[in-house]
Amino acid sequence: MPTAKELQAMKSKHNVLATFSYDKPKVDKGYANQTLYVNIESNEIKSKPVTQDMKDKFIGGRGFDLWLLWHAVNDDTRWDSPENEICIATGPIGGTTQYPGTGKSLVTTISPTTEQVIDSNVGGYFGPLLKFSGWDALEIQGKATEEIIIVIDGEESTVTIETAPEEPVDTHILSEILTDMYAEDEDDRRNVSVVSAGRGAEHALIGCLNFSLWDVRRGGIRVKQAGRGGIGSVFRNKKLKALVVRQPGVSGDSNNPADLNVIQKTGVKMHREICTEDHRQERMRTTGTPHLIEVMNAYDLLPVHNFQYGKHDDTPKITSDVWFKLFTQGIPDGCWYGCSMACAKTVENFELRTGPYKGEIVRVDGPEYETAAGVGSNCGIFDPAAILELNFYCDTYGVDTISWGTTVAFLMECYERGIINKEHTGGLELKFGNREASLELLHQVARGEGFGLIAGQGIRRIKKIFADKFGADINFLNDIGMENKGLEYSQYVSKESLAQQGGYALTNKGPQHDEAWLIFMDMVNNQIPTFEDKAEALHYFPLWRTWFGLNGLCKLPWNDVTPADNPETDEPNKVPEHVDNYVKLFNGVTGMNITREEIILQSKRVYDFQRVFNIRLGKGLRKFDAQPYRAAGPVTKEEYESRAERYDGQLKELVGFDPEGKSTEEKLAALRVYKEDQYEKLMDSVYKRRGWTENAVPKIETLKEIGIDYPEIVEVVKRHL
Amino acid sequence: MITVNGRNVDWESGLTVAGLIKKMNYIFPQIFVTINGDLIKKDDYDTTPVSDGDAVEIIHMIAGG
Amino acid sequence: MKYVKCHPDKCGYKLVCMATCAKKVQKSDDPALANIVITKKDDGTIDMNVCNQCGQCIDVCPTGALYRNKPGVVRINKDICVGCYTCVGFCPTGSMRTHESRTVPFKCISCGNCVKACPNKALAHEEGEFEPSYFEKGEPGEPGETFPKEYF
Numbered sequence: 008m009p010t011a012k013e014l015q016a017m018k019s020k021h022n023v024l025a026t027f028s029y030d031k032p033k034v035d036k037g038y039a040n041q042t043l044y045v046n047i048e049s050n051e052i053k054s055k056p057v058t059q060d061m062k063d064k065f066i067g068g069r070g071f072d073l074w075l076l077w078h079a080v081n082d083d084t085r086w087d088s089p090e091n092e093i094c095i096a097t098g099p100i101g102g103t104t105q106y107p108g109t110g111k112s113l114v115t116t117i118s119p120t121t122e123q124v125i126d127s128n129v130g131g132y133f134g135p136l137l138k139f140s141g142w143d144a145l146e147i148q149g150k151a152t153e154e155i156i157i158v159i160d161g162e163e164s165t166v167t168i169e170t171a172p173e174e175p176v177d178t179h180i181l182s183e184i185l186t187d188m189y190a191e192d193e194d195d196r197r198n199v200s201v202v203s204a205g206r207g208a209e210h211a212l213i214g215c216l217n218f219s220l221w222d223v224r225r226g227g228i229r230v231k232q233a234g235r236g237g238i239g240s241v242f243r244n245k246k247l248k249a250l251v252v253r254q255p256g257v258s259g260d261s262n263n264p265a266d267l268n269v270i271q272k273t274g275v276k277m278h279r280e281i282c283t284e285d286h287r288q289e290r291m292r293t294t295g296t297p298h299l300i301e302v303m304n305a306y307d308l309l310p311v312h313n314f315q316y317g318k319h320d321d322t323p324k325i326t327s328d329v330w331f332k333l334f335t336q337g338i339p340d341g342c343w344y345g346c347s348m349a350c351a352k353t354v355e356n357f358e359l360r361t362g363p364y365k366g367e368i369v370r371v372d373g374p375e376y377e378t379a380a381g382v383g384s385n386c387g388i389f390d391p392a393a394i395l396e397l398n399f400y401c402d403t404y405g406v407d408t409i410s411w412g413t414t415v416a417f418l419m420e421c422y423e424r425g426i427i428n429k430e431h432t433g434g435l436e437l438k439f440g441n442r443e444a445s446l447e448l449l450h451q452v453a454r455g456e457g458f459g460l461i462a463g464q465g466i467r468r469i470k471k472i473f474a475d476k477f478g479a480d481i482n483f484l485n486d487i488g489m490e491n492k493g494l495e496y497s498q499y500v501s502k503e504s505l506a507q508q509g510g511y512a513l514t515n516k517g518p519q520h521d522e523a524w525l526i527f528m529d530m531v532n533n534q535i536p537t538f539e540d541k542a543e544a545l546h547y548f549p550l551w552r553t554w555f556g557l558n559g560l561c562k563l564p565w566n567d568v569t570p571a572d573n574p575e576t577d578e579p580n581k582v583p584e585h586v587d588n589y590v591k592l593f594n595g596v597t598g599m600n601i602t603r604e605e606i607i608l609q610s611k612r613v614y615d616f617q618r619v620f621n622i623r624l625g626k627g628l629r630k631f632d633a634q635p636y637r638a639a640g641p642v643t644k645e646e647y648e649s650r651a652e653r654y655d656g657q658l659k660e661l662v663g664f665d666p667e668g669k670s671t672e673e674k675l676a677a678l679r680v681y682k683e684d685q686y687e688k689l690m691d692s693v694y695k696r697r698g699w700t701e702n703a704v705p706k707i708e709t710l711k712e713i714g715i716d717y718p719e720i721v722e723v724v725k726r727h728l
Numbered sequence: 729m730i731t732v733n734g735r736n737v738d739w740e741s742g743l744t745v746a747g748l749i750k751k752m753n754y755i756f757p758q759i760f761v762t763i764n765g766d767l768i769k770k771d772d773y774d775t776t777p778v779s780d781g782d783a784v785e786i787i788h789m790i791a792g793g
Numbered sequence: 794m795k796y797v798k799c800h801p802d803k804c805g806y807k808l809v810c811m812a813t814c815a816k817k818v819q820k821s822d823d824p825a826l827a828n829i830v831i832t833k834k835d836d837g838t839i840d841m842n843v844c845n846q847c848g849q850c851i852d853v854c855p856t857g858a859l860y861r862n863k864p865g866v867v868r869i870n871k872d873i874c875v876g877c878y879t880c881v882g883f884c885p886t887g888s889m890r891t892h893e894s895r896t897v898p899f900k901c902i903s904c905g906n907c908v909k910a911c912p913n914k915a916l917a918h919e920e921g922e923f924e925p926s927y928f929e930k931g932e933p934g935e936p937g938e939t940f941p942k943e944y945f
């Protein structure tokens with residue numbers, strides 16, 4: 008860490024390009040009622056009012072982001088077009104301190120890998136502090152010509168665009184420097200949050216953003232990631248080095264809710280539930296999300312070797328008992344105040360063994376399940392230290408761990424199958440389990456050299472390069488390259504759950520589990536056997552989970568702990584008591600009086616709007632919902648034979664094909680015809696339930712019914728009717 | 729023969745709820761169990777027998793990030 | 794460390810302690826703001842609830858607003874507290890208090906005013922010892938040992 012003097016020297020090199028002073032509104036019932044527009048090309052900064060219609064129809068968070076982005080771009084806007092924006096917002100409930108999981112920021116942009124809208128949900132203090140500084144959302148447009156930062160100081164009520172030529176780019180250094188630079192004194196550091204990317208995001212298209220918080224209890228910076236879809240790459244492409252927000256004085260009524268009492272009561276009830284139940288249920292407070300490693304392994308759902316398999320003998324090396332020992336215990340690890348679920352686990356005093364920071368002792372934020380499975384089991388790396396090192400470097404370089412894990416797993420399979428060799432990789436032996444190779448490749452991404460330049464582009468572009476330049480069979484690459492819409496799959500094997508295949512690929516942004524996770528309901532519980540059942544689940548759950556993103560909420564406290572009497576309720580999978588909590592929170596904050604059903608309606612507006620947005624950008628139709636076959640069934644002989652009994656049974660019982668005496672190739676082919684047909688039927692049912700055409704276009708009557716039949720939206724839809 | 733979540737599973741004498749969960753390798757902690765529609769308390773898994781012909785539901789809550 | 798010990802068998806349910814606490818500590822006439830709560834249960838017995846200064850709340854507080862003062866009493870630094878109420882939900886005895894007029898919780902400060910005021914001697918000021926909490930043991934902000942070498 009630089010000394011105070013060095014910080015001063017660095018800061019003295021800042022050249023303020025624009026300053027904007029504003030009257031800070033008092034937050035009223037969860038809204039600041041204005042959004043902040045910053046153009047880093049023209050250096051224009053202005054305030055835009057939040058209309059009642061915006062609140063009624065788009066609620067906040069991801070809804071506001073999308074509405075702002077929609078008006079900023081045109082049909083041909085690409086990820087690196089100057090008019091593309093990065094929008095950040097929490098929602099009306101965001102910034103509540105009394106209930107767990109109420110501090111999320113939602114980030115949207117047009118993605119470099121999916122070339123349509125991406126949204127990401129992230130912890131850290133930025134979104135709430137932004138709102139308390141007077142802004143419901145921030146939109147950043149244009150491309151700067153030199154390295155800049157944007158500083159929002161809620162206490163001074165100013166926004167500045169400043170050049171920042173000397174600060175290093177990598178997150179773990181930069182976020183600490185800027186926190187120290189803009190905090191008035193040591194105690195003020197908790198009032199500062201920094202958004203940054205890293206060197207990797209400059210050369211890769213799978214860049215992520217890191218949102219910081221100053222952890223009082225650890226006395227240091229923590230970072231949470233807006234990982235998916237390359238938002239960090241857009242950030243660095245705009246020459247944005249960082250965003251800084253500072254807002255002192257967060258208190259229990261900063262969000263100025265309509266009924267503080269109901270919020271307090273609901274919050275206390277939830278804290279109590281976590282206190283009494285968590286240690287008997289998922290142990291989020293002590294092991295965080297990695298408790299899922301052993302669970303997924305037991306159900307054959309943990310991705311191993313590029314999603315070929317669902318379990319591995321070495322899994323015990325990376326299960327939660329290991330992480331329990333490595334995570335520092337006993338510290339409140341929420342990513343916003345009041346999150347007693349405290350899943351944001353951390354490994355302290357980790358000594359790096361590779362790369363530019365080799366030998367340094369660092370704090371590693373994580374790993375989360377997705378990271379441990381992605382850079383770990385999916386790449387055959389069952390080694391906690393390697394997972395931590397990859398986790399750390401992905402974060403500080405600004406590279407999405409999920410996309411990195413899935414991409415490297417794909418590359419390793421290509422290598423093992425001889426599709427690529429050392430000549431292509433520049434000597435890297437990209438075999439499953441080769442942790443040194445995965446790390447070296449990551450460092451190459453950060454340095455912008457060698458095979459790293461290809462690896463950082465994400466699977467969709469890599470497939471094309473391998474086919475065009477290295478003569479690979481594109482059909483095979485399409486089967487095993489785990490991406491849909493250009494986004495890499497997150498870390499669950501969906502082969503045995505048709506509903507989850509839809510949960511992954513019939514999405515707006517691409518295969519990320521935060522829309523729907525239906526594997527247990529479908530595959531294990533057998534609760535949604537028919538197409539109609541699956542379609543209903545793929546209607547309800549994505550909408551339910553969209554709502555978290557409208558309000559600045561985390562999904563985890565919804566169902567990663569449940570009330571003791573939840574099994575006795577009518578729909579345990581929905582966790583009715585928690586649904587009621589959220590109704591109370593929303594009404595308590597906004598003073599409105601919505602019902603459970605209106606939650607779904609609120610989401611439906613934004614969800615269908617996002618679909619139309621994608622259609623406007625030339626995507627969003629049925630063909631873009633196609634999935635790689637590996638998400639549905641065995642692609643290769645080895646995959647089939649490893650689960651031969653299961654697949655033979657399916658052929659007999661479901662397909663009506665007698666596997667007796669047939670070759671594996673014949674059986675593979677028969678199973679594939681069946682599975683692909685099932686998926687097409689699923690699409691039909693789901694689109695129908697969602698009120699869309701067979702081509703996945705929201706019908707005009709659907710748009711009317713939900714009240715978003717704005718002429719500009721209808722006009723896009725009409726092109727496809 | 730019993731059914732677990734609507735699928736046939738072999739029955740053996742002396743089978744308890746806890747034994748069945750183990751047999752199925754259902755290690756996920758957020759589950760609940762009904763036998764012929766009756767909810768079984770967690771504390772009773774060890775002592776509750778599963779009889780031949782029972783329809784058992786072992787419902788897993790939604791998991792996943 | 795001195796804490797308030799309750800003897801419900803001696804309590805006459807006059808609620809003098811609550812009124813005294815509200816008045817002297819919270820400067821209010823509203824007994825709902827008292828740091829001690831006396832309730833009559835359905836079976837007619839008396840429940841007396843007040844913080845025993847165990848300090849477990851110190852560990853769950855995200856801001857470090859909870860601390861033990863020199864005499865050993867657990868106090869809340871209201872300037873730092875963000876009113877998240879984690880401490881309320883996690884208090885093993887349910888003695889961290891809230892009120893709709895407040896944005897921060899409140900609790901017994903072991904001043905002894907209620908003890909003196911109780912006409913029935915149902916309250917006593919006693920000496921107690923507790924296991925130090927995680928943050929009391931270590932240097933807050935510098936947790937953990939070095940990363941175990943066996944994982945390399």
Ligand code: SF4
Pocket residue numbers: 107108109110130340341342343346347348349350351561562563564
């Ligand atoms: S549950 Fe975890 S991710 Fe969600 S808000 Fe709490 S600490 Fe953050």
Ligand code: SF4
Pocket residue numbers: 853854855856857858859869873874875876877878879880881897898
């Ligand atoms: S309410 Fe205040 S004292 Fe209690 S845990 Fe939250 S911040 Fe700490």
